[in-house]
Amino acid sequence: MPVRQEPIVSGFGAASTALDVIAGIDLAGKVAIVTGGYAGIGLETVRALRSAGATVLVPARDVPKAQAALAGLDGVEIGAMDLLDPASIDAFAADFLDSGRPLHLLINNAGIMAHLLTRDARGFEAQFATNHLGHFQLTARLWPALRQAGAAGGVRVVSLSSLGHRFSPVVVEDPNFERRDYDRWSAYGQSKTANILFALGLEARGGAHGVHAFSVHPGTIVDTDLKRYMTQEELIAFGVFDAEGKAIHDPARNLKTVAQGAATTLWCATSPQLEGHGGAYCENCDIAQLLQPGEEAALGTPTTRRPGAVMGGVLPYAVDPAAADQLWTLSERLLGITFRPA
Structure with a gap:
């Protein structure tokens, strides 16, 4: 059934x-995994899940760094894993x-943004490898535990995407920029589109087993390490810093605090x-609107942002079931694994 x-x-x-969104939710006896759960909105997500009674890994x-950030928070377990290292994911x-x-x-929260061209040991472009491929592999390896929980009730996998999916579709013919010029924003956009398509693909394959998937735009949150590869000039040009270089918080324009940024993740995980x-792509604690033709050109990149841009919604290419299937096949091929939930 189409989303x-x-x-x-x-x-x-x-x-x-x-x-706000987790108030009244009881997660006692539930187990959660949050990648990147020791900084920014990941840390806020872990705290909220613990407040509702979940055990969090x-x-x-x-x-x-994780031990220092999570010190004093009981019910949280830490394990070593690097999304660019397939052996560590498997372990x-x-x-x-x-x-x-x-x-x-399973909250696939960790990610990098606007990284200069970097390749992992396999030759994969780092943003695509970190933001999508690492989480694809992690979800595949954890599938037996997801299905075990799904047999007894609803299970949710939430992948953090971004409004930045509008910077690029997934270029399946050249996902690692081997035959085209590298652009860090196109690479980021491609990885965020992949997060949305992955949720769509996982829902199509896992929904019958009680495992449901969602993707999330958390909002633009400047109080995290995600911006570390951007200059102050870029942050001012993008409208998230004022002229004095101070972060702007205005949820009406999707400029959020960390606590507000974690809300849609928690809503998708528990509501x-x-x-x-x-399979839905969500923002502002609701399902996002599908954008109409012509609206996709309104945003630009952080260096070419247009006044009056539509700062919400999802592009049709990011919720296309055929594109989700193409990405699934590509991901299996690049990783050399078979992820066929059954």
């Missing part, structure tokens, strides 16, 4: 916080499967309002 990209009027909005590339997943626990929530809407 309806149409708001459902959730009662929450751009200014809602993670604690945080895979970390920098374990000492983390194997350790979790060996515990015999079901996995009720009963989303029953029957698996």
Whole structure:
């Protein structure tokens, strides 16, 4: 059944916080994994999940940093994992499967943005490899635990995408910029489109097993490390810093605090309002509107942003089931794995 990209009027909005949307939700006995759960909106997500009673595992590339950030927060487990290192992904997943626990929530939160051209040991472009391929592999390896939980009730996988998906579709013929000039914003946009298509593809394959997938635009949050590859001049030009170089918070323009930025993730992970809407791309704690022809050109990149740009919605190419299938096949081929939920 096609996904309806149409708001459902959730009662929450751009200014809602993670604690607002998780209020009254009981996650006692539930197990969650949050990649990048030791900084920014990932850390806020972990705190909110713990407040609702979930046990949370945080895979970390920098374990000492994770230990320091999560110190004093009980019910949180930390394990070593690097999304650019396939062996470490397999090892983390194997350790979790060996515990015999079901996995009720998988939050694919970690990511990088606007990175200069960097390739991993396999030759994969780093943004595509980190933001999409690493999470594709992690989800594949954790599938037995997801299906185990799905057999007893609803399971959700939430992938963090971005309004930046509008910078580029997935170029399946050359995802790693081997035959085209590298542009860091196109590379970021491609990886964020891939996050949306992955949720669509996982829903099509996992929904029958009680495993439902969503993708999320958290809003533009400048109080995190995600902006570390941008200059102050770029941040001012993009309208997220004022002329004095201070962060602007204005949820009406999708400029959010960390607590507001984590809200849509938590809503997608826990809200009963989303029953029957698996595969949807969401923003501002609601399902995003499908953009119409002509609107896709309104945003530009952070260096060419147009006044009056439409700062919401999702492009048709990012919710195209055929494109989702193409990406799934490409991901399996690049990683040398078969991920066929059954």
